[in-house]
Amino acid sequence: MIAIDNKLVSDEILEEQFVCDLNKCKGGCCEDGDAGAPLEKDELDELIDNYEAIKEYMTPEGIATVEKQGKYLYDVSFGWVTPTINGGICAYGYRDEKGIIKCAIEQAYYAGKLGWKKPISCHLFPAKVTKSSMDPDVEFVNYIPREDLCKAACNLGKKLKVPVYVFLKEALIRKYGEEFYEALAATASHMDSH
Incomplete structure (x- = not known):
């Protein structure tokens, strides 16, 4: 998990690759x-x-x-x-x-x-945001693609080498702002260099 402000982002958002392949999943x-x-x-x-x-x-x-x-x-x-x-x-x-x-x-x-x-939940897919039951100010951002439906998107993401957070850049900025996205991208490049 990566903590940015009160958002806890799963490592998969940075590590996995994903690009919607609408011709396949429709x-x-x-x-x-x-x-x-x-x-x-x-x-x-x-x-x-x-x-x-x-x-x-x-x-x-x-x-x-x-x-x-x-x-x-x-x-x-x-x-x-x-x-x-x-x-x-x-x-x-x-x-x-x-x-x-x-x-x-x-x-x-x-x-x-x-x-x-469009609804932010649609814009952020395959990431899902949930609020913490312990602290309503804390949000979890998890990578939850559909197992069969998103197989083509996972393959296309790997082929194009596009991490989930890059695919979701516009939606993440819309939801949390530019500074949050920049912190996320900096964390990703720090993780890549190790």
């Missing part, structure tokens, strides 16, 4: 799971405030699901999450012409219609 993390994407409290407002912009990129099934269940739900195990269509794909997901699941929130962001890219 964005399966957007439909494979026990609930929708975990949401932080401030992201609930983002969904409320930006729903009309996001809606234009959603599928009819996704829109119907949101209109029936709400823009987000509370799950006893996972907290606030996005709704899913019949327990499968995220209501904000859609398949492109290659069958790859894309995010309506992200598409609205790329179209310049909102300043919020």
Whole structure:
């Protein structure tokens, strides 16, 4: 574990290699799971405030699901999450012409219609952030790729020699800031030199 401020980062974030290979996994993390994407409290407002912009990129099934269940739900195990269509794909997901699941929130962001890219839990995948049960100010950042689903991403990461923290640079800076990322990168290069 690497400690930076009150964040405890698993060594795998620095040592393992990972690059999403959407042509192989087809964005399966957007439909494979026990609930929708975990949401932080401030992201609930983002969904409320930006729903009309996001809606234009959603599928009819996704829109119907949101209109029936709400823009987000509370799950006893996972907290606030996005709704899913019949327990499968995220209501904000859609398949492109290659069958790859894309995010309506992200598409609205790329179209310049909102300043919020997507839930941070999605942006940080395959890293997962959990709060300490002992101290709510302490967060654990662990590397948790899906065993089968992410096999191609692990292989591509090794082939391209891209460590997890480099792949997640934008998301880590978004979550914890530039200084945190620089400290993480410095730790990684220190570890590499030994």
